[in-house]
Amino acid sequence: MADFPTPETRWLTDEERTAWLRLIAVTMLLPSRLESELKRDAGLSHFEYYVLAMISETPERSLLLTEVAARTNSSLSRLSHVVGRLEGQGFLSRCTSPHDGRASLARLTEAGWAKVVASAPGHVEEVRTVVFDSLEDGQVQQLSEICARLLGALDPQHVLLGLGERLP
Amino acid sequence: MADFPTPETRWLTDEERTAWLRLIAVTMLLPSRLESELKRDAGLSHFEYYVLAMISETPERSLLLTEVAARTNSSLSRLSHVVGRLEGQGFLSRCTSPHDGRASLARLTEAGWAKVVASAPGHVEEVRTVVFDSLEDGQVQQLSEICARLLGALDPQHVLLGLGERLP
DNA sequence: AGGTTTTAGTTGTTGCTTCAAGTAATCATC
DNA sequence: GATGATTACTTGAAGCAACAACTAAAACCT
Numbered sequence: 001m002a003d004f005p006t007p008e009t010r011w012l013t014d015e016e017r018t019a020w021l022r023l024i025a026v027t028m029l030l031p032s033r034l035e036s037e038l039k040r041d042a043g044l045s046h047f048e049y050y051v052l053a054m055i056s057e058t059p060e061r062s063l064l065l066t067e068v069a070a071r072t073n074s075s076l077s078r079l080s081h082v083v084g085r086l087e088g089q090g091f092l093s094r095c096t097s098p099h100d101g102r103a104s105l106a107r108l109t110e111a112g113w114a115k116v117v118a119s120a121p122g123h124v125e126e127v128r129t130v131v132f133d134s135l136e137d138g139q140v141q142q143l144s145e146i147c148a149r150l151l152g153a154l155d156p157q158h159v160l161l162g163l164g165e166r167l168p
Numbered sequence: 169m170a171d172f173p174t175p176e177t178r179w180l181t182d183e184e185r186t187a188w189l190r191l192i193a194v195t196m197l198l199p200s201r202l203e204s205e206l207k208r209d210a211g212l213s214h215f216e217y218y219v220l221a222m223i224s225e226t227p228e229r230s231l232l233l234t235e236v237a238a239r240t241n242s243s244l245s246r247l248s249h250v251v252g253r254l255e256g257q258g259f260l261s262r263c264t265s266p267h268d269g270r271a272s273l274a275r276l277t278e279a280g281w282a283k284v285v286a287s288a289p290g291h292v293e294e295v296r297t298v299v300f301d302s303l304e305d306g307q308v309q310q311l312s313e314i315c316a317r318l319l320g321a322l323d324p325q326h327v328l329l330g331l332g333e334r335l336p
Numbered sequence: 337a338g339g340t341t342t343t344a345g346t347t348g349t350t351g352c353t354t355c356a357a358g359t360a361a362t363c364a365t366c
Numbered sequence: 367g368a369t370g371a372t373t374a375c376t377t378g379a380a381g382c383a384a385c386a387a388c389t390a391a392a393a394c395c396t
Contacts, residue, residue, distance in 0.1 A: 009289040022315035147190035
């Protein structure tokens, strides 16, 4: 659209272009692969699994919705709908935070915990087959470092990795 | 679910786990970043842009829907809806293939070509800021190689890169 | 204390995606 | 050269996500 005032487009080199096409292909295929594996084996969407798994890793097996939303890069609206569904299926329950009347905690039920325990191995196996089995030893470290740098641009506060607030 | 016959889950090492969390964060954030940039600057979804851009790169500025679907990892159904919309906006037109009465060609209109020309620089700039400006020189090559390996598992036929059929 | 602002979450609408079913042209086979 | 199978797409219904508008609690600010 507004193409004129721009000094000059810095087009991609061939090397960059190839890397880009491959990266974009990965970001298209990887989510849908995980999606269908989880749907088939656990009856959950990847997002639903991710929410349950994240809550399951806390000591109390409960998390503030705001916190879940931040760590999953989801809007509170989306999360509210999804948590409503998961609650309807009996995997978690909502209760108002004792410290803050606005906030609600999502707490895993026994069924929810069981669901995670049952689904995790298959999911990890899938991750292993798709990602790590394909890579040489050194490449895991390389991938990690590269993604860390990309996240520096995509998520400067590192909210998604749950490191949002590291107190001073 | 069926968790028993599995020999033993091969859990992720710490290094792998970190790499995995970062990779998954990237696959969550990168698409939505491109999505909002394109929506804002060009009024297109990333998928719509990708379809137009892919067609624009052919000599005739036209492609079979099947081919587009394969290269974008989209179902024909999804593509049919999207192409319908893009046609409604005047960015492309459909016509039946002369060689195969079942197949249809999507051909860019002048407006469609203009749209791609207008949107591409901003999009490339965004890609550069988010991805390549963050990386050291060697890392572009590393990323490219790593993604190529992942695609080996995700897309063994390399359909997405448009290399599906290399005739004998 | 009172009023504004910010934060946390919910709800409803709109639109895109997926899924299932259907049509029509072509290929394959006998 | 008819019949069955496959391929290429279309269509309609259902579900999920994005967006906007709303409620309510807490924090902030004199």
